[in-house]
Amino acid sequence: MYKEICAKYAPTKDNLIYILHEIQDTHPQHYISGEAVKDVSDYLKVPENHIYGVLTFYSMYSTKPRGKNIIRLCESPPCYIKGSDNILRKLKSILGVSVGETTKDGKFTLELCACLGVCGNAPVMMINEDVYGDLSEEKAEEIIDKIRGRN
Amino acid sequence: MSLKRIDLLICCGSGCVSAGALKIKERFHEVLAEHNIANEVNIIETGCMGPCDYGPVMVIYPEGIFYKKVTVDDVAEIVAEHFVKGRPVSRLMLQDEEKTIAAKKDVPFYQKQVKVALENCGYINPESLDEYIATGGYEALGTVLTEMKPQDVINVIKDSGLRGRGGGGFPTHIKWQMVHDNKSDEKYIICNGDEGDPGAFMDRSLLEGDPHRVLEGMMIAAYAMGATNGFFYIRAEYPLAIKRIKMAIQQAKEVGLMGKDVFGSGFCFDAEVRTGAGAFVCGEEMALIHSIEGQRGNPTPKPPYPAVQGLWGKPTVVNNVETLGNISTIFRKGAQWFASMGTEKSKGTKVFALTGDIKNTGLVEVPMGITLRELIFDVGGGMIGDHKFKAVQLGGPSGGCLTVDHLDTGVDYESLKERGAMMGSGGVIVMNDDKCMVNVAKFFMDFCVEESCGKCSPCRIGLKQMLEILERITSGYGREGDIEELQRLGESISKLSLCGLGQTAPNPVLSTIRYFRDEYEAHIRDKSCSNKVCLDLMHFNIDKDRCIGCSLCARKCPVTCITGSREEKYTINQVDCVKCGNCFDVCPVKAIDKVPGIHPAVAANREALKKAAHNHED
Amino acid sequence: MKTLADLKKIREKAQEDMKLRGGNVRIKIVVGMGTSGIAMGAREVMKTFLEEIAARNLTDVMVTQTGEKGLSSMEPVVDLIEEGKPKVTYGNMNPDKVKKVVVEHIVNGRVVSDYVVATGN
Ligand SMILES: Cc1cc2nc3c(=O)[nH]c(=O)nc-3n(C[C@H](O)[C@H](O)[C@H](O)COP(=O)(O)O)c2cc1C
Ligand code: FES
Numbered sequence: 001m002y003k004e005i006c007a008k009y010a011p012t013k014d015n016l017i018y019i020l021h022e023i024q025d026t027h028p029q030h031y032i033s034g035e036a037v038k039d040v041s042d043y044l045k046v047p048e049n050h051i052y053g054v055l056t057f058y059s060m061y062s063t064k065p066r067g068k069n070i071i072r073l074c075e076s077p078p079c080y081i082k083g084s085d086n087i088l089r090k091l092k093s094i095l096g097v098s099v100g101e102t103t104k105d106g107k108f109t110l111e112l113c114a115c116l117g118v119c120g121n122a123p124v125m126m127i128n129e130d131v132y133g134d135l136s137e138e139k140a141e142e143i144i145d146k147i148r149g150r151n
Numbered sequence: 152m153s154l155k156r157i158d159l160l161i162c163c164g165s166g167c168v169s170a171g172a173l174k175i176k177e178r179f180h181e182v183l184a185e186h187n188i189a190n191e192v193n194i195i196e197t198g199c200m201g202p203c204d205y206g207p208v209m210v211i212y213p214e215g216i217f218y219k220k221v222t223v224d225d226v227a228e229i230v231a232e233h234f235v236k237g238r239p240v241s242r243l244m245l246q247d248e249e250k251t252i253a254a255k256k257d258v259p260f261y262q263k264q265v266k267v268a269l270e271n272c273g274y275i276n277p278e279s280l281d282e283y284i285a286t287g288g289y290e291a292l293g294t295v296l297t298e299m300k301p302q303d304v305i306n307v308i309k310d311s312g313l314r315g316r317g318g319g320g321f322p323t324h325i326k327w328q329m330v331h332d333n334k335s336d337e338k339y340i341i342c343n344g345d346e347g348d349p350g351a352f353m354d355r356s357l358l359e360g361d362p363h364r365v366l367e368g369m370m371i372a373a374y375a376m377g378a379t380n381g382f383f384y385i386r387a388e389y390p391l392a393i394k395r396i397k398m399a400i401q402q403a404k405e406v407g408l409m410g411k412d413v414f415g416s417g418f419c420f421d422a423e424v425r426t427g428a429g430a431f432v433c434g435e436e437m438a439l440i441h442s443i444e445g446q447r448g449n450p451t452p453k454p455p456y457p458a459v460q461g462l463w464g465k466p467t468v469v470n471n472v473e474t475l476g477n478i479s480t481i482f483r484k485g486a487q488w489f490a491s492m493g494t495e496k497s498k499g500t501k502v503f504a505l506t507g508d509i510k511n512t513g514l515v516e517v518p519m520g521i522t523l524r525e526l527i528f529d530v531g532g533g534m535i536g537d538h539k540f541k542a543v544q545l546g547g548p549s550g551g552c553l554t555v556d557h558l559d560t561g562v563d564y565e566s567l568k569e570r571g572a573m574m575g576s577g578g579v580i581v582m583n584d585d586k587c588m589v590n591v592a593k594f595f596m597d598f599c600v601e602e603s604c605g606k607c608s609p610c611r612i613g614l615k616q617m618l619e620i621l622e623r624i625t626s627g628y629g630r631e632g633d634i635e636e637l638q639r640l641g642e643s644i645s646k647l648s649l650c651g652l653g654q655t656a657p658n659p660v661l662s663t664i665r666y667f668r669d670e671y672e673a674h675i676r677d678k679s680c681s682n683k684v685c686l687d688l689m690h691f692n693i694d695k696d697r698c699i700g701c702s703l704c705a706r707k708c709p710v711t712c713i714t715g716s717r718e719e720k721y722t723i724n725q726v727d728c729v730k731c732g733n734c735f736d737v738c739p740v741k742a743i744d745k746v747p748g749i750h751p752a753v754a755a756n757r758e759a760l761k762k763a764a765h766n767h768e769d
Numbered sequence: 770m771k772t773l774a775d776l777k778k779i780r781e782k783a784q785e786d787m788k789l790r791g792g793n794v795r796i797k798i799v800v801g802m803g804t805s806g807i808a809m810g811a812r813e814v815m816k817t818f819l820e821e822i823a824a825r826n827l828t829d830v831m832v833t834q835t836g837e838k839g840l841s842s843m844e845p846v847v848d849l850i851e852e853g854k855p856k857v858t859y860g861n862m863n864p865d866k867v868k869k870v871v872v873e874h875i876v877n878g879r880v881v882s883d884y885v886v887a888t889g890n
Contacts, residue, residue, distance in 0.1 A: 013445035017428055021387065050446075057447040057604070058428035060387055076349030077544070077594050078506040078580050089731075114431060114598065115349035116388055119504060119578075120203025120512040121166045129390050133169035133206075154819040156832045158789040191819065193789070212790045213797075213833045235812075237802035237834030274790065284776065285783035293773040407770045415771045 002039035011044055016054060019044075020061060029065035030109075059113070067102040067109035069147055071095075073125040076115035084123040088112070090137040091125075094144055107148060157192045157234060158212040162273055164199025164356055165391060166513070167206040171223065175207055178226040186230055198360015199352075200273030202260050203513040205245070210255050210273070217255040218243040260511050263530050265492065267500045268316075268476035269353075269516045272360035277395055280402040283363040289408055291482035292367050295374060296416035301331060304375040308478070310486035312498030317343055317434075317471030318546075318575050318651070320497070320564040326468050329458035330376040333466040338378040341443070341462065341469045342369055344385035344392065345427055345434035348547030349598065350578030353502040354472035356514055358385065358392035361476070362399035366422065368475030370409065371482065373420050376468060381422035384439050387429060397424050431602035435650050436469040438604070449606045450650035471576070473502055493519035497563035501574070505531045507581040508538060517562075524558040527581055538583035542666070544591070546575025548598045549655030551662030552588065571662040573655070587684035588667040589674050592660045593621040599656035610653030613644040617660060626687040627749055627757075629675035634664060679748035686730040690750040693734075695720045697742035704734035704743065725750040785828050795829035796875055801846040802834040810863060811845035817864040818847075821871040830875060843886050849874060860886035 005022050009015040023036050032055060041048045055061045073088055088099075095103050095110055102109040118124045121133025125140070132143055159179065163172050176194060183189040200208055205219035216239045218229070225243060232238045245252040252258055266272075275282040283289070295304055309324035330338055342365060346354040358365060369381050385393050400422050403409040411419050425443050427433045433448035440462050442448035461467025477499060481489045490498045497519040503526065506512050510532030517526060523543060527533070534540055542552045545562075551572035553560065560566050564574050582591065596618045605611045617640050620633050641657030648654045664671060673679050680688035693704070693713075700717035712728050715721030723734070735743045749757075770776060788794055800806070800815045818832050835848075843860030849870075850856050857880055859870060866884055873879045 014425075014443060016445040017426070017442070021426070021428065053447050054445070057449075058430050060429035076598060077548070077591065078350040078578075080594055081507045081580065081582060081586065081591075113388075113429070114347065114602065115351075116165075117346060117352035117355045118165045118169055118203075119350050119352060119506040120514070121169055121206060122506060122512075124169065126388070131165055131169040133166060154816075154823055155789065156815075156819060156834075158787075160790075213831055235802065236807060237800070275787075281779065281783035282787060284780045285787050287780070289776055290773070290780075293776055297773065414773070 006043040031062040072113040075112040078119040079122040082122040162200040163196040166203035170206040172207040198272040199356035291479040311489040316473035339467040347431035351576040368478035508583040509581040520561040544580040546573035595659040607649035609647040625685040683745040707733040797850040799848040809844035817867040855889040858887040859884040
């Protein structure tokens with residue numbers, strides 16, 4: 001499966017970041033496994049430790065399995081000023097996890113991230129590719145409930 | 152021919168989308184169909200209109216009516232009343248003191264603004280090449296390619312006085328000239344769309360709202376310096392911007408505005424999109440270049456500058472999105488026109504992102520040199536609620552905080568720098584008198600520590616040390632001499648770091664010490680946070696006179712540290728309290744106060760613990 | 770697209786499609802669409818204007834609407850606004866009258882005085 005993804009890109013080193021993105025996005029657990037790293041290494045003819053170096057440098061990559069939905073709450077100053085810490089407290093309590101953890105049912109992983117560029121509507125979180133702004137504790141709970149009901 | 156009589160422009164910038172703009176658009180389609188007038192209304196998705204705080208917003212032409220905070224439920228009324236009967240819905244318009252403001256041009260938010268880079272944002276459909284062309288798009292490129300030599304192009308930019316909008320304010324023409332003068336078989340132009348500064352979102356809005364403008368700017372730059380390949384480096388957090396710019400490239404290629412022999416001039420150009428993967432430092436130009444090459448995005452020492460040895464070792468110009476967004480207009484309206492705006496050394500306009508405790512958050516474009524007061528109070532509408540203005544952080548995580556005393560400072564590269572702040576990418580984070588500046592400084596430092604790439608030790612180790620001191624101060628363990636230590640560390644990190652991240656990261660701490668030293672001192676000496684923000688330096692107290700003994704607080708306390716009865720009223724056992732704030736939130740008679748300072752019982756307990764640990768060591 | 774002239778052609782056509790947002794408009798037609806106007810058939814009037822203009826490919830004319838104008842007895846009421854000329858208000862309009870106004874007033878520049886109920890602001 002990883003080989004197929006690799007084959008879509010030319011075997012040059014500058015495609016590494018895109019191959020890793022696609023592997024992670026298409027994996028149901030949104031992560032890059034050791035096996036994937038090996039395949040990419042074979043394909044691009046770059047050593048595995050170079051790939052691990054890149055993986056650990058960029059915050060969007062995960063080498064651990066994650067939940068079906070990735071919640072990324074913005075922790076940058078403009079969101080903080082508008083109360084993102086309250087939202088974090090709420091999310092932790094309704095999901096029953098700490099930052100970086102996945103819920104038992106595997107539906108959600110809670111992460112923090114830097115500014116999402118929607119600061120005009122702070123506080124903000126991104127769930128998968130959707131951005132939710134002007135969060136209040138109630139609104140955050142509603143959004144999670146809705147997604148939980150959906151899948 | 153179309154029967155269209157209404158253009159409905161729905162803002163579909165990320166802000167409005169996060170507030171539900173897409174659902175509203177769907178609803179319009181449904182309701183228009185029900186009324187049988189779908190063929191009379193053009194529904195156009197535009198880029199960010201600016202006033203994100205009012206989102207979702209929309210403008211309806213020909214009248215130019217501006218609606219704010221529209222919900223799905225309002226759609227039926229807008230269609231039935233405004234579209235069918237011609238009676239705009241005043242309850243959705245902006246209210247100013249007594250009067251209702253109907254037209255977009257009368258909204259105060261827009262009045263002091265001068266749109267150059269944002270000219271089309273929120274006005275055209277960003278996915279339509281034709282609409283861009285209708286506003287004069289690609290005319291500058293055509294003229295440049297058919298009538299001007301590369302050197303003439305650089306001279307125009309020189310005359311305009313344009314400086315980089317990505318942070319440094321480096322004169323754009325100098326970079327172009329360097330690459331122009333460098334002989335090489337291959338040269339590159341890169342558009343820096345990494346936009347990592349927290350509190351900045353102009354580049355995203357421009358890429359989403361008017362992608363062809365950025366592309367046209369890039370092509371003019373490429374022609375001037377002799378590049379035939381371009382890259383848009385856009386952060387992965389901006390999926391819509393990535394999609395729009397890819398679409399723009401595709402459209403330009405289809406009609407021959409890009410590719411081989413553009414406008415029959417012999418100029419060939421191709422561009423690609425590259426994305427990041429979540430690393431702030433990749434906005435730094437050398438780091439960005441390494442990231443495009445498929446490596447860790449570490450900055451490397453300069454020189455060599457990218458203009459000499461950039462992408463794959465070839466001469467390269469890295470320009471910010473907004474910088475490129477200004478280019479085509481400079482050619483259409485003339486260098487003199489552009490240079491007539493702004494101050495002596497900072498020409499033209501700048502886009503600012505207003506965020507924080509300000510009424511009109513959003514994107515604004517104003518002439519350089521406008522005062523902070525005008526920016527925050529006139530354009531931004533002032534503070535929310537009854538709060539007072541306390542400070543403004545300019546220039547992102549590495550900028551500095553300015554105070555009430557600086558409100559009459561003109562916003563330009565030099566004036567800001569003199570006062571310890573910087574233009575940066577144009578993030579303006581406004582803070583009210585509720586904020587604790589020590590805590591704010593700690594927050595910015597935390598951001599920089601997390602984003603430090605770790606390559607050079609002053610930045611990796613030094614910033615960490617500064618953060619530890621700040622954490623110590625905000626948790627009640629501050630010591631005499633901490634302020635001086637922060638200053639000493641800050642100054643040496645600024646001097647010794649490899650890239651701009653480390654060089655500027657101490658700024659928020661240094662500037663808050665400069666302007667709010669008394670707050671640092673209160674935290675250290677009195678162990679007190681007067682704004683009751685730092686949890687370790689404040690406590691909750693139940694006022695027995697106001698308490699009605701309802702027990703709600705005790706029931707909501709997660710650590711059961713509140714005890715009492717209806718008769719005796721309730722008290723908090725301070726030593727066990729975790730400061731979650733639940734009691735404060737639930738008290739029906741507001742009998743609970745936040746009090747600055749460590750509670751004596753907690754202080755005594757800390758002392759006892761310290762002694763015990765000490766004895767244990769002996 | 771190979772020349773600036775090609776670009777200009779596209780621009781002119783595209784500007785045409787965007788004229789509602791304030792471009793090249795010679796005549797603005799404002800139909801009174803208050804409750805009484807609609808009750809008296811303003812929607813039909815509006816539709817006829819749109820159809821006639823489309824059929825004749827008139828590119829510099831814009832149709833828009835407004836609310837009640839207080840001329841209930843003369844509804845449907847239509848204003849024709851031309852740059853530099855006094856406003857002309859037609860009353861008691863119907864689809865046939867609209868067709869005549871389009872031909873006479875909009876195309877040939879002759880005010881149809883029989884239908885005029887007011888002029889000037
Ligand atoms: C840590 C760091 C982060 C940066 N982030 C950005 C960024 O997000 N966007 C940007 O345009 N420039 C950023 N810059 C500045 C770039 O290095 C470079 O100066 C800029 O892209 C040049 O474009 P300009 O001359 O058009 O402003 C950053 C610099 C540093 C040191
Ligand atoms: S600070 Fe949270 S989105 Fe920008």
